[in-house]
Amino acid sequence: MAGSTAPDTLQLPLPPAALRGKAVDERARLISGYLCRVLTGALDVPPAHRVSAERSLRAQGLNSLTALRLTRTLRLALRVDVPVDLLLTHDTVTELATALAARLEEPTRTALLEEPPRTALLGKEPSRTARPGPSPHLLG
Amino acid sequence: MTEASTGTLIGARTAPRPPAAAVEKGGLHLWALHGPDRDDGPTTLPTAELDEDELTRAAAFVRPLDRLRYVTAHIALRRLLAAYTGVAPGELLLSRAPCSSCGGPHGRPVITGSPVPLNFSLSHSHGLAIIGISAATVGVDVERLPSPETTQMSLPALHPREQAELGRLPPHERPAAFGRLWTRKEAYLKGIGTGLTRDLGADYLGEDRGPGAPEGPPGWTVRNVPGHPGHVAAVAVPSHTEQCGTTRRLPLKSLYAEDADELIATVKERLCTSLPAADGTALGAASGV
Numbered sequence: 001m002a003g004s005t006a007p008d009t010l011q012l013p014l015p016p017a018a019l020r021g022k023a024v025d026e027r028a029r030l031i032s033g034y035l036c037r038v039l040t041g042a043l044d045v046p047p048a049h050r051v052s053a054e055r056s057l058r059a060q061g062l063n064s065l066t067a068l069r070l071t072r073t074l075r076l077a078l079r080v081d082v083p084v085d086l087l088l089t090h091d092t093v094t095e096l097a098t099a100l101a102a103r104l105e106e107p108t109r110t111a112l113l114e115e116p117p118r119t120a121l122l123g124k125e126p127s128r129t130a131r132p133g134p135s136p137h138l139l140g
Numbered sequence: 141m142t143e144a145s146t147g148t149l150i151g152a153r154t155a156p157r158p159p160a161a162a163v164e165k166g167g168l169h170l171w172a173l174h175g176p177d178r179d180d181g182p183t184t185l186p187t188a189e190l191d192e193d194e195l196t197r198a199a200a201f202v203r204p205l206d207r208l209r210y211v212t213a214h215i216a217l218r219r220l221l222a223a224y225t226g227v228a229p230g231e232l233l234l235s236r237a238p239c240s241s242c243g244g245p246h247g248r249p250v251i252t253g254s255p256v257p258l259n260f261s262l263s264h265s266h267g268l269a270i271i272g273i274s275a276a277t278v279g280v281d282v283e284r285l286p287s288p289e290t291t292q293m294s295l296p297a298l299h300p301r302e303q304a305e306l307g308r309l310p311p312h313e314r315p316a317a318f319g320r321l322w323t324r325k326e327a328y329l330k331g332i333g334t335g336l337t338r339d340l341g342a343d344y345l346g347e348d349r350g351p352g353a354p355e356g357p358p359g360w361t362v363r364n365v366p367g368h369p370g371h372v373a374a375v376a377v378p379s380h381t382e383q384c385g386t387t388r389r390l391p392l393k394s395l396y397a398e399d400a401d402e403l404i405a406t407v408k409e410r411l412c413t414s415l416p417a418a419d420g421t422a423l424g425a426a427s428g429v
């Protein structure tokens with residue numbers, strides 16, 4: 001269930017285009033901070049606790065359905081495709097942030113996602129299956 | 141939830157006994173374990189039966205209740221497999237087959253060196269564990285009923301026909317319908333051994349059986365497992381597998397008892413009887429919930 005902080009309303013520290021202009025390490029650092037805030041809401045982290053960037057995400061409560069929901073949040077915020085197994089195969093926030101930072105450098109992926117932000121309305125989005133390119137499990 | 145069990149123990153220390161329980165050829169046994177719902181501090185659970193990998197994972201949990209639920213589910217799994225194989229719970233060698241889509245070490249969970257060929261699948265979520273045991277491959281999934289927000293945010297990842305079906309429902313029915321669909325999808329993806337590495341929009345696991353509806357995954361029977369209010373669950377088996385009509389409730393006592401095999405083999409309680417016999421046409425058909 002959703003936590004008290006709706007993860008979908010949290011803003012990146014910089015817009016995706018500005019993030020892309022940063023060096024990859026700095027980009028990963030900024031994404032890591034954003035991920036920790038998003039996950040604090042999504043994982044129902046108890047009050048006075050924080051999401052750890054270095055502990056296993058699964059050990060902090062990430063499951064497949066939470067991961068699926070977060071792929072959408074991250075896709076809307078970062079404007080890159082985020083397959084669910086990217087979240088499930090990267091063990092920690094730091095590893096996931098590094099993977100996402102690398103994804104922001106790949107224009108073929110990001111160019112496909114020119115949808116308006118934060119409009120996850122039912123039935124308003126083209127099908128994922130229409131997306132060209134290799135299937136997501138071969139990436140990441 | 142997808143479970144991982146990759147540790148191994150060195151060699152069996154005792155000779156296997158005759159198995160106390162058996163799954164008939166082409167059959168499927170489903171087991172459910174409810175609880176624990178709270179953490180009451182130190183337990184007398186036989187954690188020594190877990191392997192190194194399981195103990196490492198258990199130790200990593202941030203919340204004590206998550207750890208307790210993980211440990212409980214894995215002891216339950218080992219004790220069930222022990223009853224079906226005759227190998228002691230702590231001596232079962234559990235590992236992972238190669239992923240069927242990328243070859244990585246995160247495919248279906250397997251038992252090595254068992255005298256009885258057996259497949260299994262474990263899923264647990266928020267105090268409910270479901271374990272499927274079959275001579276054929278099997279995938280199970282259980283989730284807590286998703287929230288409306290999770291439902292809405294998750295829809296775009298699904299097959300277009302699945303999205304359309306859910307979109308036609310009144311909003312208050314969508315979370316349960318999405319939960320049923322999602323567990324069918326995840327059970328199927330566990331069954332075929334890819335897990336969530338496969339494109340979630342690639343397969344149709346909707347409930348539409350009408351004219352013009354897409355086919356479900358060929359060769360697979362995927363059904364919801366009803367009878368667990370607050371949760372949604374599903375099982376996927378190859379279509380030639382006979383469907384079990386029931387889920388058995390695993391007695392909590394069997395996690396602690398020395399004679400767990402006997403307890404398991406003599407369980408009479410059946411949780412539900414609503415999974416119909418497979419007829420090869422009802423792929424993905426939900427049976428209530």
